[in-house]
Amino acid sequence: MTGRYYGGKWGVYLRAPDLWFELLDRYGHRLVPLGEIADVWRGTWGGKDCFFYPRDASAECLAAHPDPADFEAQYGLPRADVASGRVKLVHCGEERGEIRPIEAEYLEPEVHNLMEIRSFTVSPADCSRMILLVDKPKSDLKGTHVLHYINWGEEQQYHQGASCAGRVSGERPWYDLTGHVRGAMFWSKIHKYRHIIPLNDQRLTGSNNLYDVLPKHEIGPSVLAALLNSSLVVLSKFQYGRYAGTEGTLKTEVVDVNMTPVADPGQADPEVLLRLEQAFVRMRRRQPISFLSERTFSEPALREAGRETELNALPNICELDMPDRRDLDDAVFEMLGVESAQRRRELIEELYACLRELFERNRVMEWRTNINKRIAKRRGAAKPSEVAAEILAEIKAKEPHLLQAYDPGFLDPSKPYDTYELPSVGEPSQGPLAPHIVEFRRGKKLIGAVHTKNTAQDDLLVFLARSGVRGLVRVPHDEEECRRVYERYSDFAGRRDERLRKLIQDRTADEEMQGRISDILTTLLTRSS
Known part of the structure; x- marks a missing residue:
């Protein structure tokens, strides 16, 4: 691979199969990091899924209440507004316990993750949530x-979360997720037994579980999607991604995706690219299936239970048995310069053998972990406070820089400063009626007001309070120095919060549990700083 440097992974040399190095040695000059031929960026991050990503309840509500008067009494709006599609009723709130109306113009289908995708192309019909x-x-x-929906969200204090509060600027309210550039296809952050890089022909919005991908250099989206759905890229992602936990789940960050080697379409013969696209067209006519057959997936559990005789009744077909996939992979190897059809068949067989072994090993890993989880569950599930304490201990041992405090870590006490006392409770905001006042309110009730020297102090104090810094707080007296400190600390806090989210998500997929852990961890970090 030549051109711009996109980083490297020393772990590749420890875990990659021999075939990987053979391919690099012989055909590496025909491979490029994906970042050279495509832009990759994160999907939208709301900060509160139950608010920003509601589920459409319109159809079920219309069916449950056919009588207009009954409908309006139940939901507080004319049934015709929902039946016409002008307004949608949505499931929202913690555990989706609320049903509220929102005008349809403010909602769009949202691709939340690829578990619900049933094709190599995404469509609104695949989306169980809206944004x-x-x-x-x-x-x-x-x-x-x-x-009313936004005001309700504020009553639930959703706007006080770190992500929502951090989004606020002079022109951008906490609830505004617009402006996200949409890619031509999606790459999933998390990978299990399927590999789907679906085309996004309708330019739908994806969540932060997905990465948007947009080809560069006049490369057609269908060509790039075909390449990214090839089995060679499946092998590549396992070399450049990393396992999350012990369940065989692969996680790929944007940097990993950018480094992932793919066949270079810029060096390919147009006829080969056409053959590649045609194979992908055929793949798009069917549903993607698992790289692990149902029989292989069930084998560990059935053998443990002494029911291995049931295995023969289960299907033994997987994605690697699909003729259109083989055609696609054959075109990819021809792009790499393998002219002999016989040699391409041999390489495909070697590649498929590697992938079968890899996915089977991951399944055994997952099965063993699930057994251990069941044993642990019988002993009692971990509490949010226990998980938060575990994360804090890990941070202290491995990433102590995340414990850096605002003062003195970012404040220079040798320069003039002013000291203010921030109330221990209340949502901070700049005073709407007079400059240089930071108000603290609980709902509509004013808890306290802090009079400052300049606007820069206003901004810094609001951010510090939302980050958990309360009590006596020192901020620079000089306005320019205050802005400089604000920029440095807000950048640090953003990177710290992103790391904390990852540490929490690595331990639980439950959104409510994540929120509780985050709240406790924020308190613990404030005490430890």
Whole structure:
């Protein structure tokens, strides 16, 4: 591979099969890091899934209440508004316990993860959730259902979360997720037994579980999608990604995806590219299936239970048995310069053998972990406080820089500063009626007000309070120095919070549990700093 440097992974040399090195040695000059031929970036991050990604409840509500009067009594709006599609009723809130109306113009289908995708192309029909997209200030939303929805979210204090609060700027309210550039296809952050890089022909929005991918250099989206769905890329991602936990789950960050080697379409013969696209067209006509057959997947559990005789009744077909996939992979190897059809068949067989072994090994790993989890569950599930304490201990041992405090870590006490006392409770905001005042409110009740020297101090104090820094707080007296400190600390806090989210997500997929752990961990970090 030649061209711009995209990093490296020393772990590849420890875990890659011999075939990987053979391919690099012989055909590496025909491979490029994906980052050279495509842009890759993260999907949208709301910060509160149960608010930003509601589920459409319109159809079930219409079916449950056919009588208009009964419907309006139940949901507080005319049935015709929902039946016409102008307004949607959505499941929202903690454990989705609420049903609320939102104008359809502020909602779009959202691809939350690839578990619900049943094709090599995504469509609105695949989306079980929607995304709230509101780019207007509240003053322009008077008389709308979406304004009531936003106010309800604030009553639940969703806007006080680190991600929501960090989104706020002079022109951007906490609820505004608009402006995200949409890619031509999606790459999943998490991978198990399927490999799907679906085309996004309709330019749907993806969540932060997905990465948007957009080809460069006039490369067609269908060509790039075909390459990324090849079995060679499946092998590549396992070399450049990393396992999350002990369940055989692969996690790929943006940097990993950018480094992943793919066949270079810029060096390919047009006829070969056409053959590649045609194979992918055939793949798009069917559903993607697992790289592990149902029989192989069930084998560890059935053998443990002494029921191995049931294995023969289970299907033994997997993605590697699909003729269109073999055609696609054959075209990829021809792109790499393997002219002999016989040699391409041999390489495909070697590649498929490697992948079968890899996925079978991951399945055994997952099965063993699940057994251990069942044993642990019988002993009692871990509490949020226990998980938070475990994460804090890991941070202290391995990443102590995350414990850096605002003062003195970012404040230079040798320079003039002012000291303010921030209330221990209340949501901070800049005073709406007078400059240089930071107000703290609980709901509509004013808890306290801090009079500052300049706007830069306002911004810094609001951010510090939202980050958990309360009590006596020192901030630079000089306005320019105050802005500099704000930029440095907000950058650190953003990177720290992103790392904390990853540590929490590595331990639980339950959104409610994640929120509780995050709240406790924030308190623990404040005490430890």
